[in-house]
Amino acid sequence: MATTNSALEPLAIGIDIGGTGTKFGIVDRNGNVLFSSEISTKKHKEVETFIDELYESFLPLIEKVGGIGRIKGVGVGAPNGNFYTGTIEYAPNLPWKGIVPLAKLIEDKFQLPVTLTNDANAAAIGEMMYGAAKGMKDFIMITLGTGVGSGIVANGQLIYGHDGFAGELGHTIVIPDGRLHEGTGKYGSLESYASATGVRLTALEVLEKRSEPSLLREVPTDKIDSKAVFDAAIQGDKVALEIFEYTGKILGLALANAVMFSSPEAIILFGGLTKAGDLILKPTREHMEANLIQVFQNKVKILVSHLKESDAAILGASALAWDK
Amino acid sequence: MATTNSALEPLAIGIDIGGTGTKFGIVDRNGNVLFSSEISTKKHKEVETFIDELYESFLPLIEKVGGIGRIKGVGVGAPNGNFYTGTIEYAPNLPWKGIVPLAKLIEDKFQLPVTLTNDANAAAIGEMMYGAAKGMKDFIMITLGTGVGSGIVANGQLIYGHDGFAGELGHTIVIPDGRLHEGTGKYGSLESYASATGVRLTALEVLEKRSEPSLLREVPTDKIDSKAVFDAAIQGDKVALEIFEYTGKILGLALANAVMFSSPEAIILFGGLTKAGDLILKPTREHMEANLIQVFQNKVKILVSHLKESDAAILGASALAWDK
Numbered sequence: 001m002a003t004t005n006s007a008l009e010p011l012a013i014g015i016d017i018g019g020t021g022t023k024f025g026i027v028d029r030n031g032n033v034l035f036s037s038e039i040s041t042k043k044h045k046e047v048e049t050f051i052d053e054l055y056e057s058f059l060p061l062i063e064k065v066g067g068i069g070r071i072k073g074v075g076v077g078a079p080n081g082n083f084y085t086g087t088i089e090y091a092p093n094l095p096w097k098g099i100v101p102l103a104k105l106i107e108d109k110f111q112l113p114v115t116l117t118n119d120a121n122a123a124a125i126g127e128m129m130y131g132a133a134k135g136m137k138d139f140i141m142i143t144l145g146t147g148v149g150s151g152i153v154a155n156g157q158l159i160y161g162h163d164g165f166a167g168e169l170g171h172t173i174v175i176p177d178g179r180l181h182e183g184t185g186k187y188g189s190l191e192s193y194a195s196a197t198g199v200r201l202t203a204l205e206v207l208e209k210r211s212e213p214s215l216l217r218e219v220p221t222d223k224i225d226s227k228a229v230f231d232a233a234i235q236g237d238k239v240a241l242e243i244f245e246y247t248g249k250i251l252g253l254a255l256a257n258a259v260m261f262s263s264p265e266a267i268i269l270f271g272g273l274t275k276a277g278d279l280i281l282k283p284t285r286e287h288m289e290a291n292l293i294q295v296f297q298n299k300v301k302i303l304v305s306h307l308k309e310s311d312a313a314i315l316g317a318s319a320l321a322w323d324k
Numbered sequence: 325m326a327t328t329n330s331a332l333e334p335l336a337i338g339i340d341i342g343g344t345g346t347k348f349g350i351v352d353r354n355g356n357v358l359f360s361s362e363i364s365t366k367k368h369k370e371v372e373t374f375i376d377e378l379y380e381s382f383l384p385l386i387e388k389v390g391g392i393g394r395i396k397g398v399g400v401g402a403p404n405g406n407f408y409t410g411t412i413e414y415a416p417n418l419p420w421k422g423i424v425p426l427a428k429l430i431e432d433k434f435q436l437p438v439t440l441t442n443d444a445n446a447a448a449i450g451e452m453m454y455g456a457a458k459g460m461k462d463f464i465m466i467t468l469g470t471g472v473g474s475g476i477v478a479n480g481q482l483i484y485g486h487d488g489f490a491g492e493l494g495h496t497i498v499i500p501d502g503r504l505h506e507g508t509g510k511y512g513s514l515e516s517y518a519s520a521t522g523v524r525l526t527a528l529e530v531l532e533k534r535s536e537p538s539l540l541r542e543v544p545t546d547k548i549d550s551k552a553v554f555d556a557a558i559q560g561d562k563v564a565l566e567i568f569e570y571t572g573k574i575l576g577l578a579l580a581n582a583v584m585f586s587s588p589e590a591i592i593l594f595g596g597l598t599k600a601g602d603l604i605l606k607p608t609r610e611h612m613e614a615n616l617i618q619v620f621q622n623k624v625k626i627l628v629s630h631l632k633e634s635d636a637a638i639l640g641a642s643a644l645a646w647d648k
Contacts, residue, residue, distance in 0.1 A: 080619055090618040138486040152585065154483045154490070161478070161587020162462040163623065171617045172581040175500060184617045257496040261476065261585055263485020293495045293508045294414040295404055299487065 010072040011065055013112070014318030015054070016119055017041055017078035019093035019146045022054065023310065026065055027318035031130040033311045035061040047096045047105065055109050073113040074106060075320030077122025077313060079147065082164035086116045089165070092183030093147050115320040119143070119313065121158055121167055123270055123305075124151025126316025131307045132268050139264045141305075142169065142255075144273035147183075148191040148198075154262050170195070174254050193250040196272055199226040203243050214239035230276045244276060248283025255284065256291035259300050270305035270312060334396040335389055337436070338642030339378070340443055341365055341402035343417035343470045346378065347634065350389055351642035355454040357635045359385040371420045371429065379433050397437040398430060399644030401446025401637060403471065406488035410440045413489070416507030417471050439644040443467070443637065445482055445491055447594060447629075448475025450640025455631045456592050463588045465629075466493065466579075468597035471507075472515040472522075478586050494519070498578050517574040520596055523550040527567050538563035554600045568600060572607025579608065580615035583624050594629035594636060 011034065015024040018041060025036030037057055044050035062068055080091035086103025088094065103114040117125075124141035127133040133141070137156040143149040148170030152159045159166045170191035171184060178188025179201065192198050203224050207216060215232040216224060216239055232240035255267055273280055285302055292300075305312060335358065339348040342365060349360030361381055368374035386392055404415035410427025412418065427438040441449075448465035451457040457465070461480040467473040472494030476483045483490045494515035495508060502512025503525065516522050527548050531540055539556040540548060540563055556564035579591055597604055609626055616624075629636060 092617065136486075138490075154478060154485070155481050157479050157481075159478045159586055162460075162589035163587055165619050166462075166478070166585065166587035168584040168587075168617065168620075171584050173577055173615050176498070176577060186615065186617065253497055253500060257581070258585070260492040260495050261490065261582070262483055263487055263490035263492075265486035291497050291510065293416065293492065293510065295489050296492075 008066070008070065011070050012072050012318040012321035013058070013074040013110075014314035014316070014321070015074065015076045015106075016122065016313030016317050017076065017081075017094070018119065018313075019079065022050075023314055024054065024058065025311075025314040025318070026061055026071070027315060029322065031315055033314055035064055036310065036314055037061065042095055045095055047100050047102070051105050051109050054106075058110070068110075068112070071112055073115065073321035074110060075122065075317040076102065076106065076114060076116045077119035077317040077320075078102060078116060079119055079149065080165065081116045081118050081121075083115070083117040083121070083160050084164040086114065088116075092181075113321075117158075117160075117320060118149065118151065118165070118167055120149030121151040121160070122316035122320060123149070123313055124153055124158060124268075124316065125319045126307065126312050127268050127270075127305060128153060129319045130315055131312065132303045132305055133266065136265050138262065139266045139268060140169075140258055140262065141268045141270065144194060144196075144269060144271035146196055148195050150258075152262055152264075154264075169254065169258060172254065172257070174250055174257075190250065190254045194247055194254070194273070196226050199229060199243065199247055199273065200224055202246055203229050206239055206243055206246070210239055212239065216240055226273055226276065230279065233276070233279050241279070244279045245283045247273075248280050249287045251280070252284045252287025252289075253291050255288040255302070256296075259288070259292060259296050263296065264300060266301040266303050268303050268305055270307075271309070274304045332390075332394065335394050336396050336642040336645035337382070337398040337434075338638035338640070338645070339398065339400045339430075340446065340637030340641050341400065341405075341418070342443065342637075343403065346374075347638055348378065348382065349635075349638040349642070350385055350395070351639060353646065355639055357638055359388055360634065360638055361385065366419055369419055371424050371426070375429050375433050378430075382434070392434075392436070395436055397439065397645035398434060399446065399641040400426065400430065400438060400440045401443035401641040401644075402426060402440060403443055403473070404489065405440045405442050405445075407439070407441040407445070407484050408488040410438065412440075416505075437645075441482075441484075441644060442473065442475065442489070442491055444473025445475040445484070446640035446644060447473070447637055448477055448482060448592075448640065449643045450631065450636055451592050451594075451629060452477060453643050454639055455636065456627045456629055457590065460589050462586065463590045463592060464493075464582055464586065465592045465594065468518060468520075468593060468595035470520055472519050474582075476586055477588075493578065493582060496578065496581070498574055498581075514574065514578045518571055518578070518597070520550050523553060523567065523571055523597065524548055526570055527553050530563055530567055530570070534563055536563065540564060550597055550600065554603065557600070557603050565603070568603045569607045571597075572604050573611045575604070576608045576611025576613075577615050579612040579626070583612070583616060583620050587620065588624060590625040590627050592627050592629055594631075595633070598628045
């Protein structure tokens with residue numbers, strides 16, 4: 001549309017709700033995040049006050065792009081977000097329990113059409129439109145953050161399942177009778193090992209079990225996280241390396257199982273843990289291959305998302321709004 | 325086409341290749357298996373002699389329906405059968421190693437178009453066209469036979485994956501470092517527990533570990549199989565009941581993981597092990613529910629295929645021929 005002033009082209013709102021914080025922004029059709037910001041999720045015991053703060057925070061951004069008239073719609077990614085019903089249902093990592101009619105609440109407040117899905121599904125759509133999965137018809141997106149999320153694309157379509165909740169690889173059981181997941185009450189799920197929380201727990205366990213010296217012993221217990229483990233590992237700390245090896249072993253096993261399920265062209269990893277690079281990717285690849293039967297070996301790419309972390313979730317969520 | 329004699333309506337050939345035997349038949353559009361038969365798979369060290377015997381066995385059947393002119397095409401279900409390339413690749417349970425151009429070999433011999441897929445994928449298509457999954461858009465078919473196969477349908481489409489090999493749930497690892505699978509060399513896969521072979525191995529293990537009396541101790545070791553365990557279990561034999569409980573525990577865990585992946589409306593079970601009825605279904609359901617996070621609980625049906633076992637695989641395979 002050469003005759004239209006590009007400043008007046010429609011825009012979309014993308015909102016990514018995580019267990020700790022919520023990122024949001026205004027995005028154009030080419031995947032440029034024009035303005036973005038973040039608020040705390042977990043401080044809001046009630047979803048209503050969360051929506052109020054979200055709306056207040058959006059007002060100046062909407063003002064900057066020329067008013068609400070330019071916004072075509074809102075896309076939201078949230079844990080246990082249901083594409084079909086627009087509700088968040090029993091999300092273990094969010095402060096709001098039961099069934100929350102999130103799309104309806106945002107629609108009423110913003111007076112805009114709202115599309116909701118699982119946060120990792122939104123990330124998968126973002127990768128397919130703007131990122132590492134461009135042009136792929138079969139891939140799996142795995143987000144390694146506070147939790148572990150996933151979005152599965154097969155035959156070029158996102159798999160929502162019959163009820164809208166497909167793609168919860170983080171909750172699949174990888175070690176029967178393994179580590180307790182506080183949020184779900186289940187034992188041995190992928191998320192209880194391969195998330196930021198999981199790496200911290202592994203570090204604490206290994207430090208207690210081993211007696212050898214480690215740089216991590218100089219870190220106060222409450223400061224032990226995947227960043228601290230990374231810092232120690234790049235200095236060659238054996239205990240830190242063992243923590244990544246163990247995490248990669250479990251993640252690799254889970255990826256092998258996912259590959260034997262939907263046989264993707266690639267697995268796209270995203271999130272804090274991927275910053276450890278080959279420290280985590282090398283054992284993950286090795287253990288994935290070791291658990292695959294021959295027909296799947298040496299052909300599935302493990303890629304790290306190259307979208308800016310702060311943008312990717314917003315981009316993915318906003319992509320939902322264009323489709324509506 | 326009211327003016328056409330129904331005796332002249334086109335027919336399809338369905339062939340189901342299993343590790344032990346190969347079932348085949350001629351099927352009409354309504355899913356009636358007009359003629360069927362079976363030959364041994366495992367006695368053929370070379371695929372060429374297998375194709376020769378298959379063709380010779382088909383000739384009288386083709387004769388009976390009025391000649392090759394009525395046959396529209398051939399659908400084949402086989403372990404590790406690739407829908408895209410028409411090849412069987414590295415099938416651990418078949419006598420032919422490496423990559424076998426099966427569709428091409430049958431095409432040359434029969435002079436008919438051939439479509440090939442995974443045997444469990446073929447079964448899934450059969451259930452969707454004629455069986456328990458009629459009208460469903462999201463379901464998982466699991467075949468519990470000599471091995472454990474699966475076919476996954478999402479958004480109304482079979483998931484083939486980028487290379488045509490998706491749906492190998494039987495090879496996913498459920499017990500890390502668990503029981504060795506002789507065919508694949510992997511440890512702890514679903515198939516090494518929930519197949520006919522797996523139940524036999526569990527029975528032998530439990531009988532050795534336990535000292536209490538059991539009806540199974542009167543069965544010669546080489547005759548211990550899921551049928552023998554069933555016969556003992558219905559007489560209240562505690563050891564036999566424990567074998568089904570253990571099998572159901574592992575199958576239930578695997579089903580929970582599959583549900584959290586693609587969130588199907590139902591899981592359709594098929595094959596010898598399902599004949600044990602609630603002895604296997606009850607622990608399977610219980611352990612599936614116990615491993616599901618809340619959002620998936622109490623909504624996935626576990627159904628047993630109601631297609632005649634001898635027909636189902638042939639029906640599924642033949643359904644492929646109609647699509648071509």
